[in-house]
Amino acid sequence: MTKKRYEKPIILKQHSGMMNKFGSTQTFRPITKIDDVEIDSLTEKFGSPLFVFSEKQIREKYRKLNKIFKTRYPKVRFAWSYKTNYLSAICSIYHQEGSWAEVVSEFEYDKARDLGVKGENIIFNGPFKSESALEKAIREKALIHIDHFDELYSIMEITEKIDLTANVAIRVNMDTGIYPPWNRFGFNYENGEAMLALKRIIHDERLELKGLHTHIGTYIMSAEPYRQATLKLVDLAKEIYDNYNVRLEYIDLGGGFPSNNTLKGQYLEAEQLLPTYEDYADAITSALFELNLPSDELPVLTLETGRALIDDSGYLITSVFATKRLSTGKQALIMDAGVNYLFTSYWFNHKVVPTKEISGFTENTIVYGPLCMNIDVIRDDVVLPVMHKGDKLVVLYVGAYSVTQWMQFISLRPNVVLITEEGDVELIRAAETNENITEQERLPEKLSDFTLTD
Amino acid sequence: MSEYKISDNLAVSESGFLFMANSGESFTVNETGRFIINNLKENKSEEEILSLLTNEFDIDIDTAQRDFDEFLTLLRNLKLVEEL
Ligand SMILES: Cc1ncc(COP(=O)(O)O)c(C=O)c1O
Numbered sequence: 033m034t035k036k037r038y039e040k041p042i043i044l045k046q047h048s049g050m051m052n053k054f055g056s057t058q059t060f061r062p063i064t065k066i067d068d069v070e071i072d073s074l075t076e077k078f079g080s081p082l083f084v085f086s087e088k089q090i091r092e093k094y095r096k097l098n099k100i101f102k103t104r105y106p107k108v109r110f111a112w113s114y115k116t117n118y119l120s121a122i123c124s125i126y127h128q129e130g131s132w133a134e135v136v137s138e139f140e141y142d143k144a145r146d147l148g149v150k151g152e153n154i155i156f157n158g159p160f161k162s163e164s165a166l167e168k169a170i171r172e173k174a175l176i177h178i179d180h181f182d183e184l185y186s187i188m189e190i191t192e193k194i195d196l197t198a199n200v201a202i203r204v205n206m207d208t209g210i211y212p213p214w215n216r217f218g219f220n221y222e223n224g225e226a227m228l229a230l231k232r233i234i235h236d237e238r239l240e241l242k243g244l245h246t247h248i249g250t251y252i253m254s255a256e257p258y259r260q261a262t263l264k265l266v267d268l269a270k271e272i273y274d275n276y277n278v279r280l281e282y283i284d285l286g287g288g289f290p291s292n293n294t295l296k297g298q299y300l301e302a303e304q305l306l307p308t309y310e311d312y313a314d315a316i317t318s319a320l321f322e323l324n325l326p327s328d329e330l331p332v333l334t335l336e337t338g339r340a341l342i343d344d345s346g347y348l349i350t351s352v353f354a355t356k357r358l359s360t361g362k363q364a365l366i367m368d369a370g371v372n373y374l375f376t377s378y379w380f381n382h383k384v385v386p387t388k389e390i391s392g393f394t395e396n397t398i399v400y401g402p403l404c405m406n407i408d409v410i411r412d413d414v415v416l417p418v419m420h421k422g423d424k425l426v427v428l429y430v431g432a433y434s435v436t437q438w439m440q441f442i443s444l445r446p447n448v449v450l451i452t453e454e455g456d457v458e459l460i461r462a463a464e465t466n467e468n469i470t471e472q473e474r475l476p477e478k479l480s481d482f483t484l485t486d
Numbered sequence: 487m488s489e490y491k492i493s494d495n496l497a498v499s500e501s502g503f504l505f506m507a508n509s510g511e512s513f514t515v516n517e518t519g520r521f522i523i524n525n526l527k528e529n530k531s532e533e534e535i536l537s538l539l540t541n542e543f544d545i546d547i548d549t550a551q552r553d554f555d556e557f558l559t560l561l562r563n564l565k566l567v568e569e570l
Contacts, residue, residue: 038545041519041557043504045564046512357556361563393516418516 042418044395062386063426066347067451071387080351081369083448089345094129100309105317107332111155113287114140116338116432121450121460123147134336138165166190170198177245178202179218191238201243202229206264208257214249221264234276247286255307255315262319284334285316291343293380293429339432346431352423363397365419370401370408375437377410383428403442491568492526
Protein backbone atom coordinates (compact mmCIF):
# COMPACT_ATOMS: atom_id res chain seq x y z
CA MET A 33 0.00 0.00 0.00
CA THR A 34 1.41 3.38 -0.89
CA LYS A 35 1.17 5.85 1.95
CA LYS A 36 -0.16 9.37 1.67
CA ARG A 37 2.16 12.29 1.39
CA TYR A 38 2.90 13.65 4.82
CA GLU A 39 2.67 17.23 5.87
CA LYS A 40 3.30 18.37 9.41
CA PRO A 41 -0.05 18.74 11.26
CA ILE A 42 -1.12 22.33 11.61
CA ILE A 43 -4.08 24.28 12.84
CA LEU A 44 -4.76 27.98 12.37
CA LYS A 45 -7.34 30.24 13.84
CA GLN A 46 -9.48 32.06 11.29
CA HIS A 47 -9.68 35.77 11.74
CA SER A 48 -12.82 37.26 10.37
CA GLY A 49 -12.28 38.90 7.04
CA MET A 50 -9.04 37.09 6.45
CA MET A 51 -8.88 33.68 4.94
CA ASN A 52 -5.82 31.67 5.80
CA LYS A 53 -6.47 28.74 3.63
CA PHE A 54 -7.87 30.11 0.43
CA GLY A 55 -6.45 33.32 -0.85
CA SER A 56 -4.18 34.58 1.85
CA THR A 57 -3.12 38.21 1.98
CA GLN A 58 0.08 37.45 0.10
CA THR A 59 0.55 34.96 -2.62
CA PHE A 60 3.59 33.16 -3.88
CA ARG A 61 4.38 30.72 -6.58
CA PRO A 62 7.11 28.25 -5.72
CA ILE A 63 10.32 28.57 -7.68
CA THR A 64 11.83 25.22 -8.55
CA LYS A 65 14.33 26.41 -11.13
CA ILE A 66 16.43 29.42 -11.92
CA ASP A 67 16.84 29.75 -15.69
CA ASP A 68 16.01 26.06 -16.25
CA VAL A 69 18.51 24.85 -13.65
CA GLU A 70 16.91 22.88 -10.81
CA ILE A 71 17.44 24.48 -7.44
CA ASP A 72 18.00 21.08 -5.86
CA SER A 73 20.82 20.35 -8.30
CA LEU A 74 22.44 23.67 -7.44
CA THR A 75 22.50 23.02 -3.70
CA GLU A 76 23.53 19.40 -4.20
CA LYS A 77 26.64 20.55 -5.98
CA PHE A 78 27.40 23.87 -4.28
CA GLY A 79 25.78 23.55 -0.87
CA SER A 80 23.40 25.79 1.02
CA PRO A 81 23.17 28.70 1.47
CA LEU A 82 24.06 29.66 -2.06
CA PHE A 83 23.97 32.92 -4.00
CA VAL A 84 22.97 32.46 -7.63
CA PHE A 85 23.21 35.01 -10.44
CA SER A 86 21.72 34.69 -13.89
CA GLU A 87 23.88 35.94 -16.74
CA LYS A 88 20.92 35.86 -19.08
CA GLN A 89 18.80 38.05 -16.82
CA ILE A 90 21.66 40.46 -16.18
CA ARG A 91 22.25 41.00 -19.89
CA GLU A 92 18.54 41.24 -20.70
CA LYS A 93 17.98 43.86 -18.03
CA TYR A 94 20.97 45.89 -19.16
CA ARG A 95 19.86 45.80 -22.78
CA LYS A 96 16.33 46.74 -21.84
CA LEU A 97 17.38 49.78 -19.79
CA ASN A 98 19.96 50.80 -22.36
CA LYS A 99 17.32 50.67 -25.08
CA ILE A 100 14.82 52.70 -23.06
CA PHE A 101 17.35 55.54 -22.80
CA LYS A 102 18.88 55.20 -26.27
CA THR A 103 15.51 55.44 -27.95
CA ARG A 104 14.98 58.77 -26.20
CA TYR A 105 18.41 60.39 -26.30
CA PRO A 106 21.21 60.05 -28.84
CA LYS A 107 24.21 59.58 -26.55
CA VAL A 108 23.91 57.31 -23.52
CA ARG A 109 26.63 55.67 -21.49
CA PHE A 110 26.32 53.37 -18.51
CA ALA A 111 29.07 53.06 -15.92
CA TRP A 112 28.78 50.00 -13.72
CA SER A 113 28.58 50.97 -10.06
CA TYR A 114 31.17 48.68 -8.50
CA LYS A 115 29.92 48.98 -4.93
CA THR A 116 26.59 47.52 -5.95
CA ASN A 117 28.29 44.25 -6.85
CA TYR A 118 31.99 44.00 -7.54
CA LEU A 119 32.39 40.29 -8.13
CA SER A 120 34.75 40.07 -11.09
CA ALA A 121 32.37 37.94 -13.14
CA ILE A 122 29.50 40.36 -12.63
CA CYS A 123 31.55 43.46 -13.49
CA SER A 124 32.89 41.72 -16.57
CA ILE A 125 29.40 41.00 -17.88
CA TYR A 126 28.63 44.71 -17.73
CA HIS A 127 31.96 45.59 -19.32
CA GLN A 128 31.23 43.11 -22.12
CA GLU A 129 27.96 44.97 -22.63
CA GLY A 130 30.01 48.15 -23.01
CA SER A 131 29.61 49.66 -19.56
CA TRP A 132 32.34 51.84 -18.11
CA ALA A 133 33.30 51.50 -14.44
CA GLU A 134 32.11 53.74 -11.60
CA VAL A 135 34.23 53.37 -8.48
CA VAL A 136 34.34 55.06 -5.09
CA SER A 137 37.60 53.87 -3.57
CA GLU A 138 41.14 52.94 -4.51
CA PHE A 139 40.24 49.31 -3.91
CA GLU A 140 37.45 49.50 -6.48
CA TYR A 141 39.60 51.55 -8.84
CA ASP A 142 42.36 48.93 -8.79
CA LYS A 143 39.81 46.21 -9.22
CA ALA A 144 38.46 47.84 -12.40
CA ARG A 145 42.01 48.28 -13.72
CA ASP A 146 42.83 44.63 -12.93
CA LEU A 147 39.78 43.56 -14.90
CA GLY A 148 41.16 45.46 -17.88
CA VAL A 149 39.21 48.71 -17.78
CA LYS A 150 41.37 51.63 -18.91
CA GLY A 151 41.70 54.61 -16.62
CA GLU A 152 39.97 56.83 -19.16
CA ASN A 153 36.86 54.65 -18.86
CA ILE A 154 36.70 54.88 -15.08
CA ILE A 155 34.54 57.37 -13.22
CA PHE A 156 36.08 57.99 -9.82
CA ASN A 157 33.44 59.13 -7.31
CA GLY A 158 33.23 59.44 -3.58
CA PRO A 159 34.24 61.74 -0.72
CA PHE A 160 37.37 59.78 0.18
CA LYS A 161 40.05 59.55 -2.47
CA SER A 162 43.55 59.24 -1.10
CA GLU A 163 46.39 61.32 -2.58
CA SER A 164 47.96 58.20 -4.02
CA ALA A 165 44.66 57.18 -5.59
CA LEU A 166 44.20 60.67 -7.03
CA GLU A 167 47.68 60.71 -8.51
CA LYS A 168 47.12 57.32 -10.12
CA ALA A 169 43.75 58.42 -11.50
CA ILE A 170 45.27 61.62 -12.91
CA ARG A 171 48.11 59.75 -14.58
CA GLU A 172 45.70 57.21 -16.06
CA LYS A 173 43.28 59.89 -17.31
CA ALA A 174 40.34 58.70 -15.21
CA LEU A 175 37.35 61.01 -14.77
CA ILE A 176 37.60 62.36 -11.27
CA HIS A 177 34.31 63.57 -9.82
CA ILE A 178 35.31 66.09 -7.18
CA ASP A 179 33.35 65.96 -3.94
CA HIS A 180 34.65 68.92 -1.90
CA PHE A 181 37.06 71.84 -1.99
CA ASP A 182 39.85 70.00 -0.15
CA GLU A 183 39.82 67.39 -2.88
CA LEU A 184 39.89 70.11 -5.54
CA TYR A 185 42.96 71.68 -3.88
CA SER A 186 44.68 68.29 -3.61
CA ILE A 187 44.14 67.70 -7.32
CA MET A 188 45.53 71.16 -8.12
CA GLU A 189 48.64 70.41 -6.06
CA ILE A 190 49.18 66.98 -7.57
CA THR A 191 48.73 68.15 -11.16
CA GLU A 192 51.24 70.88 -10.54
CA LYS A 193 53.69 68.51 -8.89
CA ILE A 194 53.59 65.91 -11.67
CA ASP A 195 52.90 68.48 -14.39
CA LEU A 196 49.93 66.70 -15.89
CA THR A 197 46.34 67.72 -16.53
CA ALA A 198 43.44 66.01 -14.76
CA ASN A 199 40.05 65.15 -16.23
CA VAL A 200 37.48 66.31 -13.74
CA ALA A 201 33.80 66.90 -13.09
CA ILE A 202 32.08 68.01 -9.92
CA ARG A 203 29.42 66.29 -7.97
CA VAL A 204 26.49 68.61 -7.38
CA ASN A 205 23.86 68.32 -4.67
CA MET A 206 20.58 70.14 -4.87
CA ASP A 207 17.01 70.29 -3.67
CA THR A 208 15.04 67.87 -5.81
CA GLY A 209 12.07 67.64 -3.51
CA ILE A 210 13.41 64.51 -1.85
CA TYR A 211 13.37 64.45 1.91
CA PRO A 212 15.84 64.25 3.55
CA PRO A 213 18.01 65.83 0.83
CA TRP A 214 21.38 64.21 0.22
CA ASN A 215 23.49 67.29 0.78
CA ARG A 216 26.61 65.77 2.26
CA PHE A 217 28.15 64.85 -1.08
CA GLY A 218 29.39 67.35 -3.61
CA PHE A 219 28.87 71.07 -4.03
CA ASN A 220 25.53 72.71 -3.46
CA TYR A 221 23.62 74.14 -6.40
CA GLU A 222 21.25 76.53 -4.68
CA ASN A 223 23.81 78.42 -2.60
CA GLY A 224 26.21 78.97 -5.51
CA GLU A 225 28.92 76.65 -4.22
CA ALA A 226 28.78 74.46 -7.31
CA MET A 227 29.27 77.47 -9.63
CA LEU A 228 32.17 78.65 -7.50
CA ALA A 229 33.90 75.27 -7.75
CA LEU A 230 33.32 75.23 -11.51
CA LYS A 231 34.91 78.67 -11.83
CA ARG A 232 38.01 77.53 -9.95
CA ILE A 233 38.31 74.51 -12.22
CA ILE A 234 37.82 76.49 -15.41
CA HIS A 235 40.51 78.96 -14.36
CA ASP A 236 43.08 76.26 -13.64
CA GLU A 237 44.87 75.32 -16.83
CA ARG A 238 45.79 71.87 -15.51
CA LEU A 239 42.16 70.94 -14.90
CA GLU A 240 40.02 69.80 -17.78
CA LEU A 241 36.32 70.17 -16.98
CA LYS A 242 34.54 67.24 -18.62
CA GLY A 243 31.15 67.04 -17.00
CA LEU A 244 28.69 67.48 -14.20
CA HIS A 245 27.56 64.77 -11.86
CA THR A 246 24.87 64.16 -9.31
CA HIS A 247 23.51 61.14 -7.48
CA ILE A 248 20.33 62.14 -5.75
CA GLY A 249 19.89 59.01 -3.63
CA THR A 250 19.02 55.37 -3.95
CA TYR A 251 15.67 53.65 -4.49
CA ILE A 252 14.08 56.91 -5.63
CA MET A 253 10.41 56.12 -5.99
CA SER A 254 9.41 58.88 -8.34
CA ALA A 255 10.70 60.29 -11.60
CA GLU A 256 10.15 63.95 -10.77
CA PRO A 257 13.31 64.40 -8.64
CA TYR A 258 15.33 63.27 -11.67
CA ARG A 259 13.70 65.95 -13.79
CA GLN A 260 14.52 68.55 -11.15
CA ALA A 261 18.10 67.35 -10.84
CA THR A 262 18.62 67.29 -14.60
CA LEU A 263 17.16 70.76 -15.04
CA LYS A 264 19.56 72.12 -12.44
CA LEU A 265 22.56 70.50 -14.08
CA VAL A 266 21.35 71.81 -17.44
CA ASP A 267 21.19 75.26 -15.90
CA LEU A 268 24.80 75.01 -14.72
CA ALA A 269 25.87 73.72 -18.13
CA LYS A 270 24.25 76.69 -19.86
CA GLU A 271 25.82 79.12 -17.45
CA ILE A 272 29.35 77.85 -17.97
CA TYR A 273 28.87 77.89 -21.71
CA ASP A 274 27.48 81.41 -21.71
CA ASN A 275 30.11 82.80 -19.34
CA TYR A 276 33.21 80.77 -20.16
CA ASN A 277 32.48 79.17 -23.50
CA VAL A 278 33.09 75.72 -22.03
CA ARG A 279 31.08 72.83 -23.50
CA LEU A 280 30.64 69.73 -21.35
CA GLU A 281 31.25 66.25 -22.68
CA TYR A 282 28.75 64.62 -20.37
CA ILE A 283 26.07 65.01 -17.74
CA ASP A 284 25.97 62.19 -15.20
CA LEU A 285 22.74 61.53 -13.30
CA GLY A 286 24.21 58.82 -11.03
CA GLY A 287 22.13 55.84 -9.97
CA GLY A 288 19.11 55.46 -7.76
CA PHE A 289 16.38 53.76 -9.81
CA PRO A 290 14.52 51.22 -7.66
CA SER A 291 14.38 47.47 -8.19
CA ASN A 292 11.53 45.06 -7.59
CA ASN A 293 12.27 44.94 -3.88
CA THR A 294 9.70 46.22 -1.45
CA LEU A 295 10.81 48.65 1.24
CA LYS A 296 9.93 47.97 4.85
CA GLY A 297 6.77 49.79 5.84
CA GLN A 298 5.65 49.93 2.21
CA TYR A 299 2.26 48.32 2.05
CA LEU A 300 2.01 47.61 -1.65
CA GLU A 301 4.55 45.47 -3.41
CA ALA A 302 7.12 47.38 -5.43
CA GLU A 303 5.69 46.33 -8.79
CA GLN A 304 2.38 47.98 -7.98
CA LEU A 305 3.87 51.18 -6.69
CA LEU A 306 6.82 52.28 -8.75
CA PRO A 307 7.02 54.31 -11.94
CA THR A 308 8.34 52.52 -15.01
CA TYR A 309 11.91 52.96 -16.23
CA GLU A 310 10.39 54.75 -19.20
CA ASP A 311 9.04 57.39 -16.80
CA TYR A 312 12.52 57.98 -15.38
CA ALA A 313 14.00 58.11 -18.86
CA ASP A 314 11.37 60.60 -20.03
CA ALA A 315 11.99 62.84 -17.02
CA ILE A 316 15.76 62.91 -17.55
CA THR A 317 15.94 63.11 -21.32
CA SER A 318 13.20 65.71 -21.74
CA ALA A 319 15.07 67.91 -19.27
CA LEU A 320 18.33 67.42 -21.19
CA PHE A 321 16.69 68.70 -24.36
CA GLU A 322 16.22 71.98 -22.53
CA LEU A 323 19.87 72.58 -23.41
CA ASN A 324 18.54 73.51 -26.86
CA LEU A 325 21.55 72.08 -28.61
CA PRO A 326 21.73 70.32 -31.97
CA SER A 327 21.91 66.58 -31.57
CA ASP A 328 25.66 66.26 -32.26
CA GLU A 329 26.50 68.90 -29.66
CA LEU A 330 24.46 67.35 -26.86
CA PRO A 331 26.47 66.01 -23.94
CA VAL A 332 26.59 62.28 -23.30
CA LEU A 333 24.07 61.17 -20.70
CA THR A 334 25.94 59.03 -18.20
CA LEU A 335 24.09 56.70 -15.83
CA GLU A 336 25.60 54.89 -12.87
CA THR A 337 22.64 52.61 -12.35
CA GLY A 338 23.38 49.85 -9.85
CA ARG A 339 20.47 48.35 -7.97
CA ALA A 340 17.96 48.50 -10.83
CA LEU A 341 20.31 46.58 -13.11
CA ILE A 342 21.45 43.75 -10.89
CA ASP A 343 18.99 43.29 -8.03
CA ASP A 344 16.42 41.12 -9.78
CA SER A 345 19.07 38.79 -11.26
CA GLY A 346 20.43 37.66 -7.89
CA TYR A 347 18.98 34.89 -5.71
CA LEU A 348 19.83 33.45 -2.33
CA ILE A 349 18.91 29.83 -1.76
CA THR A 350 18.66 29.02 1.93
CA SER A 351 17.55 25.89 3.80
CA VAL A 352 15.37 25.37 6.83
CA PHE A 353 17.68 24.23 9.58
CA ALA A 354 14.96 23.94 12.21
CA THR A 355 11.32 24.81 12.67
CA LYS A 356 9.81 26.11 15.87
CA ARG A 357 6.49 27.19 17.25
CA LEU A 358 6.64 30.45 19.08
CA SER A 359 4.60 30.74 22.27
CA THR A 360 2.03 32.60 20.16
CA GLY A 361 1.67 29.56 17.92
CA LYS A 362 3.36 31.28 14.99
CA GLN A 363 5.55 29.21 12.71
CA ALA A 364 9.20 30.17 13.04
CA LEU A 365 11.98 28.98 10.75
CA ILE A 366 15.67 28.98 11.49
CA MET A 367 17.44 29.26 8.16
CA ASP A 368 21.08 28.70 7.32
CA ALA A 369 21.41 32.29 6.04
CA GLY A 370 20.63 35.47 7.91
CA VAL A 371 21.41 39.14 8.03
CA ASN A 372 25.10 38.29 7.83
CA TYR A 373 24.55 37.57 4.13
CA LEU A 374 21.52 39.79 3.70
CA PHE A 375 22.46 43.13 5.09
CA THR A 376 19.74 44.49 2.81
CA SER A 377 17.02 42.90 4.94
CA TYR A 378 17.31 45.87 7.28
CA TRP A 379 15.66 47.97 4.57
CA PHE A 380 13.66 45.56 2.49
CA ASN A 381 10.97 43.01 3.07
CA HIS A 382 12.74 40.56 0.84
CA LYS A 383 10.47 38.32 -1.11
CA VAL A 384 10.91 34.71 0.01
CA VAL A 385 9.35 31.79 -1.80
CA PRO A 386 9.40 28.04 -1.30
CA THR A 387 11.08 25.77 -3.83
CA LYS A 388 8.46 23.08 -4.18
CA GLU A 389 4.72 22.78 -4.49
CA ILE A 390 3.28 22.12 -1.08
CA SER A 391 -0.37 21.84 -0.07
CA GLY A 392 -2.36 25.03 -0.17
CA PHE A 393 -2.09 25.43 3.56
CA THR A 394 -0.27 28.64 4.44
CA GLU A 395 0.40 30.54 7.61
CA ASN A 396 2.11 33.65 8.82
CA THR A 397 5.70 32.82 9.47
CA ILE A 398 8.77 34.46 10.94
CA VAL A 399 12.02 33.68 9.16
CA TYR A 400 15.13 33.81 11.32
CA GLY A 401 18.76 33.54 10.35
CA PRO A 402 21.28 31.34 12.18
CA LEU A 403 23.01 34.01 14.26
CA CYS A 404 22.68 34.25 18.01
CA MET A 405 21.28 37.74 17.74
CA ASN A 406 17.81 39.08 18.11
CA ILE A 407 18.17 41.26 15.03
CA ASP A 408 18.81 38.29 12.80
CA VAL A 409 15.44 38.21 11.06
CA ILE A 410 15.00 37.86 7.31
CA ARG A 411 11.22 38.36 7.40
CA ASP A 412 9.19 38.97 10.53
CA ASP A 413 5.87 38.17 8.95
CA VAL A 414 5.51 36.38 5.67
CA VAL A 415 2.93 33.92 4.42
CA LEU A 416 4.51 30.54 3.77
CA PRO A 417 3.35 26.96 3.56
CA VAL A 418 4.04 24.58 6.41
CA MET A 419 7.79 24.11 6.26
CA HIS A 420 9.93 21.18 7.34
CA LYS A 421 13.57 20.83 8.24
CA GLY A 422 15.61 20.64 5.05
CA ASP A 423 13.04 22.49 2.90
CA LYS A 424 14.43 25.40 0.96
CA LEU A 425 13.43 28.97 0.40
CA VAL A 426 14.65 31.34 -2.28
CA VAL A 427 15.15 34.95 -1.38
CA LEU A 428 14.47 37.02 -4.49
CA TYR A 429 16.01 40.26 -5.76
CA VAL A 430 19.24 40.10 -3.81
CA GLY A 431 21.72 40.97 -6.55
CA ALA A 432 22.50 44.48 -5.30
CA TYR A 433 24.57 45.33 -2.23
CA SER A 434 24.37 41.75 -0.95
CA VAL A 435 27.69 40.22 -1.92
CA THR A 436 29.47 43.52 -1.26
CA GLN A 437 27.90 44.40 2.10
CA TRP A 438 27.76 40.87 3.52
CA MET A 439 29.63 40.21 6.71
CA GLN A 440 32.00 37.54 7.76
CA PHE A 441 30.33 37.33 11.15
CA ILE A 442 29.97 34.12 13.15
CA SER A 443 30.22 31.99 10.04
CA LEU A 444 31.96 31.93 6.69
CA ARG A 445 30.47 33.28 3.51
CA PRO A 446 29.03 30.74 1.06
CA ASN A 447 29.59 29.95 -2.60
CA VAL A 448 28.36 32.27 -5.31
CA VAL A 449 27.53 30.80 -8.72
CA LEU A 450 26.60 32.18 -12.09
CA ILE A 451 24.21 30.41 -14.42
CA THR A 452 25.61 31.27 -17.81
CA GLU A 453 23.58 32.03 -20.90
CA GLU A 454 24.49 28.55 -22.11
CA GLY A 455 23.00 27.03 -18.95
CA ASP A 456 26.30 26.06 -17.33
CA VAL A 457 26.78 26.72 -13.67
CA GLU A 458 30.07 28.43 -12.87
CA LEU A 459 31.46 29.05 -9.42
CA ILE A 460 32.30 32.77 -9.34
CA ARG A 461 33.26 33.11 -5.70
CA ALA A 462 34.27 30.11 -3.63
CA ALA A 463 32.98 29.66 -0.09
CA GLU A 464 35.44 31.02 2.45
CA THR A 465 37.60 28.76 4.54
CA ASN A 466 38.95 29.28 8.05
CA GLU A 467 42.38 29.84 6.48
CA ASN A 468 41.06 32.74 4.41
CA ILE A 469 40.13 34.49 7.61
CA THR A 470 42.96 33.52 9.91
CA GLU A 471 45.73 34.09 7.39
CA GLN A 472 45.27 37.79 7.99
CA GLU A 473 45.76 37.39 11.72
CA ARG A 474 49.02 37.45 13.69
CA LEU A 475 49.26 35.71 17.04
CA PRO A 476 51.80 37.28 19.38
CA GLU A 477 54.32 34.70 20.59
CA LYS A 478 53.37 35.08 24.25
CA LEU A 479 49.76 34.12 23.45
CA SER A 480 50.62 30.97 21.58
CA ASP A 481 49.88 28.47 24.34
CA PHE A 482 47.67 28.15 27.36
CA THR A 483 46.42 25.80 30.05
CA LEU A 484 42.71 25.74 30.76
CA THR A 485 41.15 25.41 34.20
CA ASP A 486 39.88 21.98 35.21
CA MET B 487 -7.47 5.87 26.75
CA SER B 488 -6.32 9.21 25.56
CA GLU B 489 -4.21 11.43 27.77
CA TYR B 490 -5.80 14.50 26.19
CA LYS B 491 -9.35 15.57 25.71
CA ILE B 492 -10.55 17.58 22.77
CA SER B 493 -13.28 20.03 23.66
CA ASP B 494 -16.74 18.60 23.07
CA ASN B 495 -17.76 21.88 21.52
CA LEU B 496 -15.41 21.44 18.58
CA ALA B 497 -17.02 20.42 15.32
CA VAL B 498 -14.79 19.12 12.54
CA SER B 499 -15.84 19.25 8.89
CA GLU B 500 -14.54 17.05 6.10
CA SER B 501 -12.87 19.95 4.37
CA GLY B 502 -10.74 20.84 7.34
CA PHE B 503 -12.81 23.59 8.90
CA LEU B 504 -13.22 23.52 12.65
CA PHE B 505 -15.84 25.38 14.59
CA MET B 506 -16.04 25.97 18.34
CA ALA B 507 -19.73 26.08 19.13
CA ASN B 508 -19.39 27.87 22.45
CA SER B 509 -17.01 30.66 21.38
CA GLY B 510 -17.91 31.00 17.71
CA GLU B 511 -14.23 30.73 16.76
CA SER B 512 -13.30 28.88 13.63
CA PHE B 513 -10.08 27.21 12.56
CA THR B 514 -8.57 25.54 9.58
CA VAL B 515 -6.57 22.37 9.83
CA ASN B 516 -4.64 20.35 7.29
CA GLU B 517 -5.09 16.68 6.55
CA THR B 518 -2.70 15.33 9.16
CA GLY B 519 -4.04 17.77 11.73
CA ARG B 520 -7.59 16.65 11.08
CA PHE B 521 -6.46 13.04 11.32
CA ILE B 522 -5.02 13.65 14.78
CA ILE B 523 -8.00 15.63 16.02
CA ASN B 524 -10.47 13.02 14.84
CA ASN B 525 -8.51 10.32 16.61
CA LEU B 526 -8.24 12.38 19.76
CA LYS B 527 -11.99 12.80 19.65
CA GLU B 528 -12.28 9.03 19.53
CA ASN B 529 -10.23 8.92 22.71
CA LYS B 530 -7.27 7.17 21.14
CA SER B 531 -4.00 7.28 23.03
CA GLU B 532 -0.93 9.12 21.79
CA GLU B 533 0.77 5.83 21.00
CA GLU B 534 -2.17 4.58 18.97
CA ILE B 535 -2.46 7.82 17.07
CA LEU B 536 1.23 7.80 16.18
CA SER B 537 1.00 4.28 14.96
CA LEU B 538 -2.09 5.09 12.85
CA LEU B 539 -0.40 8.18 11.49
CA THR B 540 2.75 6.39 10.41
CA ASN B 541 0.66 3.67 8.79
CA GLU B 542 -1.43 6.10 6.82
CA PHE B 543 1.24 8.67 5.90
CA ASP B 544 4.74 8.43 4.60
CA ILE B 545 6.58 9.48 7.75
CA ASP B 546 8.96 7.99 10.29
CA ILE B 547 7.92 7.63 13.91
CA ASP B 548 10.47 10.08 15.33
CA THR B 549 9.38 12.93 13.11
CA ALA B 550 5.75 12.06 13.72
CA GLN B 551 6.33 12.18 17.47
CA ARG B 552 8.04 15.57 17.24
CA ASP B 553 5.31 17.02 15.07
CA PHE B 554 2.60 15.54 17.30
CA ASP B 555 4.11 17.32 20.32
CA GLU B 556 4.23 20.57 18.40
CA PHE B 557 0.64 20.14 17.25
CA LEU B 558 -0.53 19.59 20.80
CA THR B 559 1.18 22.79 21.86
CA LEU B 560 -0.81 24.57 19.17
CA LEU B 561 -4.05 22.95 20.36
CA ARG B 562 -3.25 23.96 23.92
CA ASN B 563 -2.49 27.52 22.88
CA LEU B 564 -5.84 27.65 21.16
CA LYS B 565 -7.51 26.10 24.22
CA LEU B 566 -8.92 23.24 22.18
CA VAL B 567 -7.53 20.49 24.34
CA GLU B 568 -7.31 19.70 28.03
CA GLU B 569 -4.87 17.38 29.70
CA LEU B 570 -6.55 14.61 31.66
C1 LIG C 1 27.86 57.96 -6.75
C2 LIG C 1 26.98 56.78 -6.90
N1 LIG C 1 26.64 56.37 -8.13
C3 LIG C 1 25.84 55.28 -8.31
C4 LIG C 1 25.35 54.56 -7.26
C5 LIG C 1 24.46 53.39 -7.53
O1 LIG C 1 23.19 53.63 -7.03
P1 LIG C 1 21.95 52.66 -7.25
O2 LIG C 1 22.36 51.30 -6.85
O3 LIG C 1 20.89 53.24 -6.35
O4 LIG C 1 21.56 52.73 -8.69
C6 LIG C 1 25.68 54.97 -5.95
C7 LIG C 1 25.15 54.24 -4.79
O5 LIG C 1 25.15 54.62 -3.66
C8 LIG C 1 26.52 56.10 -5.77
O6 LIG C 1 26.86 56.53 -4.55
